[in-house]
Amino acid sequence: MTVTEEPTAAVREVGKDRRRKEDQRLITGRTRWTDNMQLTGMLHLAMVRSPYAHARITNVDMSAAQQAPGVISVLCGRDLKDHQGELPCAWPITDDQKCMAHPAVAVDRVAFAGEVVAVVAARTAAQARDAAELVDVDYEELPAVVDLKKAAADEVLAHPELGTNVSATWVFDSAEAGSGGDVEDSIRDAEVLIEREYRQQRLIPSFMEPRSTVVDPTGEQFVMWTSTQVPHILRLMLALTLGVPESKVRVIAPDVGGGFGGKLQVTPEEIITFLMARQTGKPCKWTETRSESLLSAHHGRDQWQKLTLAARRDGTVTGLKVELLADMGAYLGLVTPGVPILGAFMFNSIYKFESYRFECRNIFTNKTWTDAYRGAGRPEATFAIERLMDELAAELGRDPLELREQNWIRHDEFPFSTVAGMEYDSGNYEAATERAKELFGYDELRAEQARRRESGDRVQLGLGISTFTEMCGLAPSRVLGALSYGAGGWEHASVRMLPSGKVEVITGSSAHGQGHETAWSQIVADQLGVPFDDVEVLHGDTQISPRGLDTYGSRSLVVGGQAVVMAAKKVIEKAKPLAAHVLEANVDDLEFSDGRFTVRGAGADQEGLGLAGLALRVFAAHDLPDGMEPSLDADATFDPVNFSFPHGTHLCAMEVDTETGETTMRSYVCVDDIGNVVNPLIVDGQVHGGLVQGIAQALWEEAVYDDQGTLVSGSFVDYTLPTSADTISFVTDRTVSPATSNDLGAKGVGEAGCIASTPAVVNAIVDAVRPMGVQDITMPCTPERVWRAIHGGGRGGATEESAMPHFEEDAPNQDNPGTEGGQL
Amino acid sequence: MTRISVRVDGVTYSDEVEPRTLLVHYLRESLGKTGTVVGCDTSNCGACTVHLDGRSVKSCNVLAVQADGHEVTTIEGLADGETLTPLQEAFRDCHALQCGYCTPGMIMQATDLLRENPSPDEAYVRQHMEGNLCRCTGYHNIVKAVLQAAGATATGGEQA
Numbered sequence: 002m003t004v005t006e007e008p009t010a011a012v013r014e015v016g017k018d019r020r021r022k023e024d025q026r027l028i029t030g031r032t033r034w035t036d037n038m039q040l041t042g043m044l045h046l047a048m049v050r051s052p053y054a055h056a057r058i059t060n061v062d063m064s065a066a067q068q069a070p071g072v073i074s075v076l077c078g079r080d081l082k083d084h085q086g087e088l089p090c091a092w093p094i095t096d097d098q099k100c101m102a103h104p105a106v107a108v109d110r111v112a113f114a115g116e117v118v119a120v121v122a123a124r125t126a127a128q129a130r131d132a133a134e135l136v137d138v139d140y141e142e143l144p145a146v147v148d149l150k151k152a153a154a155d156e157v158l159a160h161p162e163l164g165t166n167v168s169a170t171w172v173f174d175s176a177e178a179g180s181g182g183d184v185e186d187s188i189r190d191a192e193v194l195i196e197r198e199y200r201q202q203r204l205i206p207s208f209m210e211p212r213s214t215v216v217d218p219t220g221e222q223f224v225m226w227t228s229t230q231v232p233h234i235l236r237l238m239l240a241l242t243l244g245v246p247e248s249k250v251r252v253i254a255p256d257v258g259g260g261f262g263g264k265l266q267v268t269p270e271e272i273i274t275f276l277m278a279r280q281t282g283k284p285c286k287w288t289e290t291r292s293e294s295l296l297s298a299h300h301g302r303d304q305w306q307k308l309t310l311a312a313r314r315d316g317t318v319t320g321l322k323v324e325l326l327a328d329m330g331a332y333l334g335l336v337t338p339g340v341p342i343l344g345a346f347m348f349n350s351i352y353k354f355e356s357y358r359f360e361c362r363n364i365f366t367n368k369t370w371t372d373a374y375r376g377a378g379r380p381e382a383t384f385a386i387e388r389l390m391d392e393l394a395a396e397l398g399r400d401p402l403e404l405r406e407q408n409w410i411r412h413d414e415f416p417f418s419t420v421a422g423m424e425y426d427s428g429n430y431e432a433a434t435e436r437a438k439e440l441f442g443y444d445e446l447r448a449e450q451a452r453r454r455e456s457g458d459r460v461q462l463g464l465g466i467s468t469f470t471e472m473c474g475l476a477p478s479r480v481l482g483a484l485s486y487g488a489g490g491w492e493h494a495s496v497r498m499l500p501s502g503k504v505e506v507i508t509g510s511s512a513h514g515q516g517h518e519t520a521w522s523q524i525v526a527d528q529l530g531v532p533f534d535d536v537e538v539l540h541g542d543t544q545i546s547p548r549g550l551d552t553y554g555s556r557s558l559v560v561g562g563q564a565v566v567m568a569a570k571k572v573i574e575k576a577k578p579l580a581a582h583v584l585e586a587n588v589d590d591l592e593f594s595d596g597r598f599t600v601r602g603a604g605a606d607q608e609g610l611g612l613a614g615l616a617l618r619v620f621a622a623h624d625l626p627d628g629m630e631p632s633l634d635a636d637a638t639f640d641p642v643n644f645s646f647p648h649g650t651h652l653c654a655m656e657v658d659t660e661t662g663e664t665t666m667r668s669y670v671c672v673d674d675i676g677n678v679v680n681p682l683i684v685d686g687q688v689h690g691g692l693v694q695g696i697a698q699a700l701w702e703e704a705v706y707d708d709q710g711t712l713v714s715g716s717f718v719d720y721t722l723p724t725s726a727d728t729i730s731f732v733t734d735r736t737v738s739p740a741t742s743n744d745l746g747a748k749g750v751g752e753a754g755c756i757a758s759t760p761a762v763v764n765a766i767v768d769a770v771r772p773m774g775v776q777d778i779t780m781p782c783t784p785e786r787v788w789r790a791i792h793g794g795g796r797g798g799a800t801e802e803s804a805m806p807h808f809e810e811d812a813p814n815q816d817n818p819g820t821e822g823g824q825l
Numbered sequence: 826m827t828r829i830s831v832r833v834d835g836v837t838y839s840d841e842v843e844p845r846t847l848l849v850h851y852l853r854e855s856l857g858k859t860g861t862v863v864g865c866d867t868s869n870c871g872a873c874t875v876h877l878d879g880r881s882v883k884s885c886n887v888l889a890v891q892a893d894g895h896e897v898t899t900i901e902g903l904a905d906g907e908t909l910t911p912l913q914e915a916f917r918d919c920h921a922l923q924c925g926y927c928t929p930g931m932i933m934q935a936t937d938l939l940r941e942n943p944s945p946d947e948a949y950v951r952q953h954m955e956g957n958l959c960r961c962t963g964y965h966n967i968v969k970a971v972l973q974a975a976g977a978t979a980t981g982g983e984q985a
Contacts, residue, residue: 024917027925028909028932030860030900037859127843209864209872209926209960258862258926259960291865514924514961682920686966690923693963717869717958725964726955730947754963 012595014523014533015745018682021519022538026256033255035213035226040284043215044073046277047129048270048287049119049136050297051111054145054367054710055159058109058118062137066121069135071128074281077119077136078108084276086242088332089267091234091487092339094363098169101160101365103332105272111140112159112331113367114710115296117269122277122285145367145710149305149328152366159331159365168329168363169338173345173421175357181420182356184311187320191311195392201381202780203303203328203704205295205720206374210258212298213288214271216278223278226253227271230260231551232511234335234488236543238267239275254541257513261694262373263298264513265553266335270297295715300704301374303328304341304381310389316397318408321420323348323385325361330370337371338363339486343378343472346421350386351430351470351648352408357420367710373553375694375755379471387467387760388777395771401764402434402443405468412738423472425646427738430468433672437650440732441670446654454772462667463655463769467761470648473749474742475554478640491640492556493548494564496525496572498633500620502613504531506538506568509549510561515751516683517557521565523679524745528569529612530596548638555647555749558679563743564639571635576615582626583610583618645740645748649673651757655765659773662788664700664766670732673753676739677746684750688733691754697723699762701781829893833858834902842889848882849873851889852899860900860929864958871957874930875899881937883930883956900929903936912936912974921970923961931957935971945975 026032061077081104088103106117119136123129146157152166159166175181188194214227223245229235232252240247257264270287278285289298304327311320327341345359376383390408394401410417412429419425438444443464450462475481478489493509506525510517522536539545552561573593580598581588590601597609615633618624622631654667671688678684701721705714714720739746759780766782767775770791778786779796786797826841833856840855852858852875863885864872873884876898884897903910912935915921922928931954938945938953945953950971951964959967 020917021920023925024922027922027928028900028913028916029904030858030929032860032862032925034859034862034926036862037853039854127845207960209870209924209958210862211864257924259924261960291867291870516923686920686923686962689963689965690961691963694960716867717865718867722958722960723964724955724958725951725968728951728964730965730968731963 014526015679017523017680019519019523019533019680021516021683022522023516023518034210034258035215035228035255036288038215038226038286040215040217043284043286044122044124044281045126045129046274046285046287047121047126047133048117048293049121049133049138051107051114051116051118051140053111053140053142054114054147055143056111056140057143058107058111058138059141060139061119063119065135065137066132069128069132071124072121072132073124074122074277075119075132075136076106076277076280078104078106081106081276082108085272086244088269088272089238089242089335090333090337092336093485094171094338094342095169098338099163099165100168100333101163105269113369114712115369117273120273120277122281126288147366147368147706147708147710149303149326149364149366152364153326153362159367166365168333168365170360170362171342173359175420178422180418180422181354184320184322184356184358187311187356188309188322191319192314193312193393193396195310195312195389195396197308197389197392197777199306199308199385199388200779201302201304201306201384204301204374204698204702205704206261206263206298206301207720207722208259208261208263211289211291211294212264212268212270213286214274215284215286216274217284218278218282219284222249222251223275224251224253225271225275226255228257228264229254230257230264230511230513230553232541232543233509233549233551235267235271242267242272243275251544254511260513261375262301262377262553265373266299292716295720296712297369299334299372300330300369301371302381303371306381306385308385308389310393312393314397316399316404316407318352318354318393320356321349321354323359327361327363328368328371329363329365330368331365332370334370334372336373339484340371340373340377341381342484344382346423346472347379347382348386349419349421350383351410351468352386353410354420368706369712375691376752377554379752380695380756380759383467383469383471383756384760387469388764391466391764391767392776395776401466405466406431406434409468424643426643426741428470428646428648428674429736429738430648432736433648433674434468434650436734436736437652437670437672440672440734441652441668443652459658459660461657461659461769463657463765463767465653465655465761465763465765465768467651467757467764469651469757470646471752471756472644473555473647474559474641474645475556476644477642488550489640490550490560491638492550492561492564493636493638494561494568495634495636496568498572498612498616498619500617502535502616504529504536506536506565507546508538508540508561508565509546509551510557511541511549511551512557513552515552515557516680520558520679520683521562524562524565525569528566529572530594531612555751558745558747559645559740559743559749560639560641562745562747564637566744567637567639568635571637572633575633575635576612578626578629579615579618580610641742643742645676645742647673647675647748647750647753649753649757651761653761653765655762655769657766657769657787659770659791662784662786662791664782664784664787666729668732669729671754671757672734672736673750674736674738675750675753676748677737678735679745679747685733687750688754689731691752692731692758693723693728695755695758696762698759699780699782701727703781827890829890831892832896834899844888844890846889847885848887848889848892849884852884852897858899858901862926862929864926869958870927871934872927872930874933874957876933876937881934900932903932910936912939912970915970915974919966919970919973921962921966927957927959931959931967938971939975943975947972
């Protein structure tokens with residue numbers, strides 16, 4: 002095990018399981034969610050949304066709504082078309098990418114069910130909703146394309162004027178990139194070929210706080226409070242989209258109730274609320290219902306993966322060919338096209354392939370648009386390769402862990418340049434796996450599995466493995482530039498020394514549950530030698546934190562945290578001349594530790610000078626060295642030179658009732674290597690939550706559309722988030738090989754659990770029933786699908802087939818079209 | 826409009842409400858009790874859980890007029906001044922919250938759970954918290970916190 006010893010100084014904060022600073026207000030209800038905002042004269046908005054997946058808007062009659070009680074304004078696309086601009090897509094992945102203009106309010110055509118066609122502003126939320134019911138929209142239905150594969154065949158066009166549903170085709174080929182050989186050679190020479198097709202179902206991020214936006218147009222600047230992960234990006238995009246000077250817009254992300262990528266967006270509703278506030282001159286608030294959220298906030302995943310793995314008979318993998326279809330939905334959101342591309346660098350994972358080719362076709366359909374969801378591209382890649390490694394092991398009759406070890410990068414081979422062109426800086430797959438096996442009782446469980454197979458037990462045991470890695474710390478700006486992303490990947494921080502000795506840390510990261518206030522306080526307490534409680538972390542307001550690129554992609558600690566470290570170091574450098582001046586010593590003779598400057602060689606009993614005292618001297622500025630500006634405050638911007646590569650070994654034991662198809666998780670062990678840890682309590686929490694989101698993809702969640710393009714899993718009744726009763730307690734542990742890309746040695750943990758767990762669960766279920774001839778079960782692995790797979794039903798069938806038809810002709814209790822309101 | 830009189834967190838309020846007003850909207854918009862939040866529209870998520878005469882209810886599933894003459898406790902009325910309840914303390918101590926949006930409902934539900942069964946085991950806690958959804962924690966630390974507040978320890982997996 003490669004555990005790096007932390008310095009043993011008792012004062013060290015980093016590494017402590019500090020209880021969170023954030024919690025006091027959250028456990029007492031003293032929270033500031035956007036929907037809590039009440040401003041004098043505030044109006045409330047309600048959206049009118051299209052019930053059709055694809056239709057021409059022939060008329061919008063707003064007269065009844067305009068006459069309704071309390072209604073101040075009703076606007077439709079016609080009214081807004083010259084003011085609303087187009088919603089931004091910041092990631093054109095190819096030069097010839099096809100992109101459909103995305104208005105906040107549809108003008109003459111809707112392209113998915115849930116698209117906004119009109120907006121009502123009224124004195125109360127209830128009045129707005131009542132009036133929205135009175136807006137009469139005439140539609141002329143157009144053919145809708147819902148199925149991803151049919152869309153890829155261009156049978157029906159999501160946007161007829163584009164002439165195709167293919168938005169872009171993006172290719173990485175190791176032979177062309179010079180990072181490996183030609184995959185066709187590997188396939189031709191393969192002794193074993195594993196060819197599989199996997200479905201990544203459509204998921205909905207389902208953050209617990211529904212989205213809400215308030216815009217106050219009074220005063221010199223527009224102020225927007227909004228439940229967003231990206232206040233800085235949003236401010237810039239509002240300026241670019243609406244033609245408002247950036248300096249006239251302030252965006253505040255107050256307490257934000259989760260995001261998971263789902264609030265990494267510039268939303269139509271944010272634009273609409275802004276426009277309505279500008280039009281009425283009054284503060285406006287929009288808060289969505291959960292059903293609205295599931296319908297219209299962006300979705301995630303939704304891919305078909307066609308995979309070819311080439312190997313030698315001795316188990317050595319040689320080539321990997323990946324052909325993806327990725328469903329964009331109806332429009333390209335902020336980073337929609339890039340999400341599957343983030344997976345391009347991860348399909349090869351921890352294994353040493355000679356050749357690799359990745360090709361992804363981004364496809365439009367008439368469904369809610371997709372974009373980032375926890376992991377974004379990397380869960381899909383991890384699922385594919387970890388499923389394939391199990392399939393190869395089964396094909397060769399090998400233990401799947403042993404086969405992985407034969408192929409993975411050994412700990413003495415780092416740094417390692419991968420076939421996908423990444424340079425992995427550190428890792429130790431042997432250590433994490435060894436520890437996970439021990440905690441799991443791998444050998445004992447294998448023996449039990451054999452016994453139960455032998456005895457023909459009705460409930461079979463399966464063991465699932467996922468030895469994952471991911472790329473975190475988005476991202477080196479030059480890499481983003483090479484991938485045609487519209488922005489950089491740096492992060493900014495400031496450290497302000499207040500005269501009283503307290504410290505304010507301003508971060509461009511924008512937390513929404515991650516605990517940055519606590520972790521950043523720990524980092525700064527160590528850097529400056531000040532008490533943890535003396536550090537105040539400020540974020541999420543573009544007026545307080547003017548520079549930042551926000552929170553997503555497991556970037557906050559490894560990029561934003563490093564910026565904080567750099568800013569703190571600058572404060573010490575700025576304080577040095579003053580300390581030397583006061584101590585009447587040479588600057589070069591000063592030492593700084595535990596918050597105090599001392600003079601080298603002046604003895605252990607010297608009092609030295611603390612930073613707090615120096616801050617007060619700077620505030621007074623009565624006696625500063627010549628030429629010193631009266632400030633210790635410092636800014637830093639960090640642009641990483643490389644990604645970080647967390648990894649881990651996840652082991653899952655599932656029991657499968659072969660008569661009913663019911664699956665039960667028996668145990669789950671994960672040992673993650675996320676580099677050095679700032680706060681183990683927070684890290685474990687991130688892992689637990691990620692695990693359950695990944696497990697939920699394997700077992701329960703799916704956004705299902707009917708053939709008309711209607712979302713039929715549009716509430717929490719149908720979109721089945723796991724509950725406490727569905728889940729178990731986990732066993733977590735860590736090994737540590739520090740990252741080399743930042744001073745903290747941290748790698749990032751926000752997405753790890755979600756990336757790793759999905760294939761571990763599916764591998765376990767397939768492992769349980771493989772002797773019955775099953776080699777795959779489509780996600781989510783519902784009891785019905787598992788049962789069908791066991792009983793010769795292939796992969797268990799598509800959800801759409803069991804979801805339709807909703808209404809059988811001649812069946813009882815159906816509306817009779819001939820009678821108003823149906824029959825009794 | 827209907828006149829109601831409700832005691833909320835120790836204060837008696839008398840208000841005219843629209844009969845269709847949900848208790849959660851009355852609490853948030855009329856009384857400013859914004860600690861109680863709305864997470865769904867199908868009474869699945871439990872974020873709005875409060876106590877009605879000491880029993881947990883989902884306040885999105887109760888009309889304000891149904892609370893007339895009754896006593897409501899919200900997350901804001903749980904602590905005794907600066908003194909937190911054992912459950913509030915346990916939630917912080919066990920890191921049973923991340924974004925914190927589900928937390929008021931979780932704590933109110935768990936308070937009622939422990940009133941009914943002061944010595945639950947893990948399975949009991951998991952069954953009786955299933956009406957409250959959390960997207961951040963994976964429930965691991967929530968279950969742990971409820972057990973800790975009850976003076977018990979989790980029987981399942983632990984930090985190794």
